[in-house]
Amino acid sequence: MGRILSAIAAAVTLLVAAAAVITVVFTSSATGSSCDGGRAVKHLPGSELTDEQLGIVQVILGVVEQRQLPERASIIAVETALVESALRNLDHGDRDSLGVFQQRPSQGWGTPEQVMDPVYATGKFLDALIALDGWESMPPGWAAQAVQRSAFPGRYAEREPEATQIVTGVRGQVGDLPDPCVPPHDVDAPAAVQRALAQLGMPYCWGGGTTDGPTRGDGSSPPPCGPNSPGFDCSGLMLYAFAPSVTLPRTSRAQYAAPGGTHVALTDVVPGDMLFWGTDTRDPGSIHHVALVVTPGQLVEAPEDGKTVQQRAYRLDSPGLMPSAVRMSR
Structure with a gap:
């Protein structure tokens, strides 16, 4: 088959998150393409989520949607990503932690290359989440902690309101994911x-x-x-x-x-x-x-x-x- 393509690294920038209310502002898609109405960048008072950060949110919501999991899974995953990486695909972390969810290859999450793939990383996070008995009825912060086993368990619950607003805002404004600039009809x-x-x-x-x-x-x-x-x-x-x-x-x-x-x-x-x-x-x-x-x-x-x-x-x-x-x- 064709020659193996080299990996393309995507740079993402720091999320500044400190607001209680999120307004969604439409400017451009996460992939850089334009569309009518320009949906894509969420706005926090005093800052904006970049296209790259929106891309991470889209991946998370898209994988949850493809797996037909409830929206609660999106909230848990987004609040975890806010805590672990500020919605960035980090190539560094504590010890060998990498990626959006700071997963550790040495702990069985996958190879370094795999956990640096946001689609794969989200899938692995969801695998661990749905394996928890009663995860759907747990407080989201508890469920996130049960997956991540953090030394600072209280951090996840603190980000739940913000994660909920991000998920609700994006879903309500752009509809089906992963791409907010895709009209909802099939190609020919x-x-x-x-x-x-x-x-x-x-x-x-x-x-x-x-x-x-x-x-x-x-x-x-x-x-x-x-x-x-x-x-x-x-x-x-x-x-x-x-x-x-x-x-x-x-x-x-x-x-x-x-x-x-x-x-x-x-x-x-x-x-x-x-x-x-x-x-x-x-x-x-x-x-x-x-x-x-x-x-x-x-x-x-x-x-x-x-x-x-x-x-x-x-x-x-x-x-x-x-x-x-x-x-x-x-």
Whole structure:
């Protein structure tokens, strides 16, 4: 499959939080794209949550939503993140603590790379939360402490009102997450499939493909890619296929967490869902390939150097196939 993409580190800035009342102000999306009404930055008196901090909130609420957990889980997770990192994805902490929830690889939370992935970190936090007997009836601060086992147990309850206001404010103003600038209707998935299938036989070109069609990419791919033979890499084909409906991120790894994407079980895929492969199916950071479902059991893809865009069968037990597909909406 395509070459493994290098990780992209996202910088986040310090949250200044000291207010009792939160007003939501619309300016721009967490991904940097604009939209009508410009929804996205929450305002605290005297300060603002940045796009990056909003992104952390969106990830938390999005993962909770995908798991169909009650809003209480969002409040517990957000108040924990406020305490542990001020809604930042920290690359340092006490001893080996890392990430949004300051999880420690030495304590079994995952590898350093995994706990630095906010999607993975949120999932691990929720795994520990829902494993608690009676967590839904616990005071949120108690539940957070039971997960984190902090030496300062009172800190979480202190942030509960703020977390509740953030969750309520964001949810009430921007609706479904993870992307507040995504209108609530589906993309034209059949059209995306047809656009991808129309490229059958086009060369695989590393870095190739835009919303407008095939390109040569970075020029490093061997024939059939060449100066006069443009083509696509795996994520470039997705970028082109969905272009009339939604603009996807450029890389397969980013497309797995694309704004407007919903994760669905592999057994529930429909035409137009995206399938992903990684070197470690537990780690979205290891994703290196993406393909588009034509029908369940059939896909279209730009596979690797030296090959062309193809349609082929796939199996649910395919090595490296990530445990969920992504269905786009916009």
